[in-house]
Amino acid sequence: MEQTKQAAVGCVIMASGRAVRFGSDKLLADFGGAPLIARALAVTASPALAARVVVTRSAEVARLARAAGATTVLHSLPGRNDTVRLGLDALLGECPGLGGCIFLPGDQPLLRRESLEAMVRDFHAQKETERVILRLGWRAGGAEPLLGSPVLFGSGHFDALRALPEGRGGGVVIRQHPGYIRAVYAQSAEELEDADTVERLEALKRFL
Template sequence: MPAYRPTANCIWRSFRASSKKHLILTGSRGSGKSTLLSALFPQPMPGLTSYVVPEDGVYMKKNLSGEAVQIGRYQADAPGNTNKMQPVPKAFLTKGIEFLDMCIRHPSDWVTIDETGYLEQTIPAYQEAISRLLAAKHVLLVVRKQKLPFLDALCKRDDCFLVDLDKPYGDTFCIIMASGKSKRFGANKLLTDFNGKPLIAYAFDATEMLGQNRLVVTIHPEIAHICKKQDIPFLLHNLPDRNDMIRLGTGAIKNKASHCLFLPSDQPLVSRETIGALLFCAKNAPDTIWRTCNQNTVGSPVVFPSAYFDELSALPPKNGGNTVIQNHREHVRLLPVTQHYELADIDTPEDMQAMKIIAAHARAK
């Protein structure tokens, strides 16, 4: 399991930005699917919840009325490797479909189903009823993590936003850009104390969920030393320009990354939640460049799909990723930050002092 579990708000923000209709949660047993569903919809919603009675069977319950029906029966004498929980077709074809049709008629825009899994696989008429529900409503659907045609088809629907809690961010990497010379600051700002930690530490904290799928690209041996102590991958170089840093970083991760998030290391108030939401957006729209914004102001971080790695590696001298963005504006989408100061960077000692005041106010709320 990832060290940092995505929050309900992180998932909801990315889902809303995606413009998709349905939200699917999947993952192995114990990954937190049902807990997350409850956090997303704290109040009882129209829909269905399945639960197991050990050595008896699986029951499907209507959320609002509590009416239940047995949809799976435990068969201790099932031969060989046969699943001992077998479907009760009549229950699906009568009460199951009836329950779904009642959800369609309910005035709520949203319906929740926890969960859909192995038992539904052999009941085509019930699958068709779920398709009717998906056509009529927004559905938050918990899907069992199992390779079955019906479950795979649900997860691959174009109108579904998929959150896999076993590997929430896929094969996305992050390049933490730490090669600036801090000329306007007068010293290495990334090593300067910001509320008890070096400024660079905030970039490490914000991207913690990516673990070893990070690369700090820096010209500073002191930064490389910090990375080594914290077991964070780094690339130490002595080249002068931004395009050099991007080329080196992209070249180092391009054979193993589906996307790359570029994070400046001087934005201490960008949140983990915003980073996570940006990564979810990228995973669910794999051909899109995603960047953060505040109203009409765009900013960093930015996520590029691997299709743009070659172009990023061939930037003109002194150019950055914005050159690629301008070349492909039709493929860019925006994720709003929750607070305007997440996009603010530090260039001068005055900037740092102002940012400390903002951070103190944010902590006091």
């Protein structure tokens, strides 16, 4: 996908969760014969992305990310706001003219690269002055669509994302702009599922 410097999209892989409900570092748990974090690294190995950064508190996750060619930020700060800020700062250090940033949780193992690339395509189709926040979604029948992660923010939101309240994530910015959210629909609802517990991880393995 051809990109201009101004329109380039990067990705922050959020891998700093403490996995309290899981009971151990879930990103190192086996999923299809590889650590769970390997799924996020594979999905983001796409020419649609100008750069990608993995933000983590785990030295082993950082090692795996570096081995996969991703920039890593290893830290010990407590809040989700810290993860967002550190990742975005690292991306902007690599791509100062970044036009957009996808924030992708590291524990959505069934997310497809095609869905991520569709989000980037929709971003590029927008005029710079009319950009909305893009969220991966799923629509079943006539029900209200389910909106989840990843989320793609344009550069107009970068300052707000770098100054989030302590302990808060990008949902703060989403709630501030309720009329400027648009879904990019996944091929299956399972793409939006995360592995919060050992039981949920085992259930998601059925879809491999």
